[in-house]
Amino acid sequence: MTLRIHNTLSGKIDELIPGGEKRESISDYPAVTIYSCGPTVYSYAHIGNFRTFVFNDFLRRYLKFRGFEVNHAMNITDVDDKTISGANKENISLKEYTDRYTEIFFENLKQLNIESVEHVPRATESIESMIEIIDKLHKKGLAYENEGSVYFSISKFDGYGKLSRLDKRETRTGIRYDTDEYEKDDVRDFALWKASKEGEVSWDTPYGKGRPGWHIECSAMIRKIFGKTIDIHTGGVDLIFPHHENEIAQSEAAYDEKFVRHWIHVEHLLVEGSKMSKSLGNFYTLKDILDRGYSPRSIRYLLMSAHYKKQLNFTFAGLKQADQALARIDNLIINLKYVKNENPDHEGLEKIIDDLYKNFINSVDDDLNISKGLGIFFEFIHTINTLLSENRLSKQNCARIIKVLEDLDKVFGFIFFPENGSGDIDTEKIEQLIKERSEAKKNRDFEKADMIRDRLLEKGILLEDTRHGTRWKKKR
RNA sequence: GGCGUCGUACCCAAAUGGCUAAGGGAGAGGUCUGCAAAACCUCCAUUUAGCGGUUCGAAUCCGCUCGACGCCUCCA
Numbered sequence: 001m002t003l004r005i006h007n008t009l010s011g012k013i014d015e016l017i018p019g020g021e022k023r024e025s026i027s028d029y030p031a032v033t034i035y036s037c038g039p040t041v042y043s044y045a046h047i048g049n050f051r052t053f054v055f056n057d058f059l060r061r062y063l064k065f066r067g068f069e070v071n072h073a074m075n076i077t078d079v080d081d082k083t084i085s086g087a088n089k090e091n092i093s094l095k096e097y098t099d100r101y102t103e104i105f106f107e108n109l110k111q112l113n114i115e116s117v118e119h120v121p122r123a124t125e126s127i128e129s130m131i132e133i134i135d136k137l138h139k140k141g142l143a144y145e146n147e148g149s150v151y152f153s154i155s156k157f158d159g160y161g162k163l164s165r166l167d168k169r170e171t172r173t174g175i176r177y178d179t180d181e182y183e184k185d186d187v188r189d190f191a192l193w194k195a196s197k198e199g200e201v202s203w204d205t206p207y208g209k210g211r212p213g214w215h216i217e218c219s220a221m222i223r224k225i226f227g228k229t230i231d232i233h234t235g236g237v238d239l240i241f242p243h244h245e246n247e248i249a250q251s252e253a254a255y256d257e258k259f260v261r262h263w264i265h266v267e268h269l270l271v272e273g274s275k276m277s278k279s280l281g282n283f284y285t286l287k288d289i290l291d292r293g294y295s296p297r298s299i300r301y302l303l304m305s306a307h308y309k310k311q312l313n314f315t316f317a318g319l320k321q322a323d324q325a326l327a328r329i330d331n332l333i334i335n336l337k338y339v340k341n342e343n344p345d346h347e348g349l350e351k352i353i354d355d356l357y358k359n360f361i362n363s364v365d366d367d368l369n370i371s372k373g374l375g376i377f378f379e380f381i382h383t384i385n386t387l388l389s390e391n392r393l394s395k396q397n398c399a400r401i402i403k404v405l406e407d408l409d410k411v412f413g414f415i416f417f418p419e420n421g422s423g424d425i426d427t428e429k430i431e432q433l434i435k436e437r438s439e440a441k442k443n444r445d446f447e448k449a450d451m452i453r454d455r456l457l458e459k460g461i462l463l464e465d466t467r468h469g470t471r472w473k474k475k476r
Numbered sequence: 477g478g479c480g481u482c483g484u485a486c487c488c489a490a491a492u493g494g495c496u497a498a499g500g501g502a503g504a505g506g507u508c509u510g511c512a513a514a515a516c517c518u519c520c521a522u523u524u525a526g527c528g529g530u531u532c533g534a535a536u537c538c539g540c541u542c543g544a545c546g547c548c549u550c551c552a
Contacts, residue, residue: 037552045552052552081550164547165479214550236552237481243551267481268546275545305500306489310482311545321488321501328500331515363490371490375499382499382517389507389516446510453512464514473514 003066003365006309008240008263009163013367018068018231020261031069033226034060035260037218037235037243038074038120041101042082044285045108047299047314048269048276052236054303055266057114057413059234062364065411073119073225075218076102079211080123084200094201095124108286111296112303113413121221123212127203129220130212134192134205136254144185148195148208154188157249163263164241190246192216215246222259223251233260237267269303270313284314292316297417298323304414307371325378327476329415332381333405335388336398338471345394346387353404356380360408377408425474430461434470437463 007014018029036056039045045053060070077083078098087097102122109116134150137143142156154160161167191213196202202209222230235244244263251259268275271282289299294316302322306312356376363372384401387393393401409415433452440448453463462475 039552040550049552055552166548234552238547238551241547242549266552268552270545273544302488310489313488313545315488317501318488324502325488325500335515369490372498375490378499385516441510444510450511457513462514465509465512466515467508471514 001361001365003063004367005262005264006367007261008244008265009260011165014262016231016262020229020231020258026067029068031071032063032232033230034070034072034232034234035218035222035226035230036072036074036117036233037239038076039101039105040077040080040082041098041105042080042086043101044287045105046276047271047284047286047289047303048236050108050112050286050299051269051303051312052234052266053109053114054112054300055308056234057112058304058370058411059232059264059368060115060117061411061413062368065407066361066365070118071226072117073121073221074117075221076105076120076122077217078102078122078124079201080214084211088199098124111286111290112300113296113417115413119221119225121225123217126217126220126224127212129224130193130216131205133216133220133223133250133254134207137192137250140253142253143192145207146184148210149191150193150207150213151184151189152192152246152250152253153185154190154249155186157253159252160249161245163245163248166241166245190215190242192250215243215250218243219247219251219254219259223255229258230260232262232264234264234266237265240265264308266308267311270311272315273313289319294319295323297326297414300417301326301414304370304412305374308368323476326414328378328381330473332385333402333415334471334473335385336393336401338466338468339388339393339395339398340391340468341395343391343394343397346392346397349393349397349400352380352383353400356404364411425461430456430472434463434472438470 003016004013005016006012016032017023018032023029034056036053039049056072056074060072063070076098079094083094083098087094090097134143137152138145138150143150143152145151193205193207193210193216194213195208195210200211202211222233233244233247240263248259270276271284274280274282276283286296286299290296298319299322302314302318303312305322305325359376360373363369363376366372384393405415433456437449437452440446440452456463456472457475460475461472463470463472
């Protein structure tokens, strides 16, 4: 079995071959080098941004699950028009301003149980590497200066447009390129370096005081961190053009080697059927949704559950459904915990587990088809539940199943979700009350029994009477 | 206008030429039970937006129509 993922560059589903050279087994490959376009920290990231970040997390987790090593970088864009104007508006330094939103962003990642990656470079700390590329392009005659800014000349790079298939596009009729654009040789040339205006943050360069163009940081960071062709570059679909097209142009023109082997682009999130926008009032940050009482766990599940290449329509009804699906998983775990001591071992369990792994990997290896993978996982839950209800699984069997769940959760990250809230539940007290209630039930004092049940429910503890006694769980 | 993605049950969502169209939610029955709740089990698309074509065979390929969305401009 091989892992195959859609590649925007080839337009096909390509096998992932880290290092570019086919090997016998996964363990023979070098670490998969990944670069993900991170946030511009000028404001709170929204739920659509997090779809992409949750996807990045799923990708890296799955690669590790399959036995690959991972070397993953995600940038923080902490200087651009929006961050500069935001800082100016509040009359604070750029750093003070971007630090605030960077911190919130990391906090959000943590809430969604997104793993931290190996490298988190900031644009403002990568200026030297940017200048290095610009110098190279300049010396090769591929870039030109004009009034303190430096532009990349796309007419001098043959491969321009290969990612977004520009050759097949026509520019919209009637669009106007004139006015502001007089300083560029070709209207489609883009800025590598921008001359700074009066009072703006700037860095001293051979080209004068200025700041980075939008695209240069990614190229620079990738060169600085990985030094050569990387395996995977991810981002939202909206970045294909011009951002990623321009990254390719800069990097490949400067270093004469392939920039990225595998481009993966995540489709957009829609909210209630349309694109998020402030004017429609459907613009949600993570906090907005958490404030409405939904858990970050349901959000993670929902964002993960649809295939990355399909638009995902985010709705609150969908969040509720996600929560119910999670309840099904939680109930399995509770069912496993309460299994009877005297149950015999089930011989067929290992076969069931083998099938689960085989089918799960088969599905997800096929362009990261998590939806199908989840279907297989729920079929497994169904099988186990049936065995449990027939008392056909032993304590050891259940311990084995828990291990499997823990293993799968390395990919999912939503089964054993870290509790963000306070866990001030007094287990002993609950057990004691359950005992008292059982006594009362035995004496047919149902009034007292119901009173205890109600009291616990008020505290968020739900009691379930089963054939084998009473058990409890937290109310959802 | 150009380029592209998509339209599967009440909702979400798999399956891309071939056994009865996954899975989750909701709903309906049942088991258990003092009651309730929960849990579990079973059922729930003769049919894949519409029309036409290719094929022994199509949700899947082709054409047209209708509809949704994205990119072409800052954007995950």
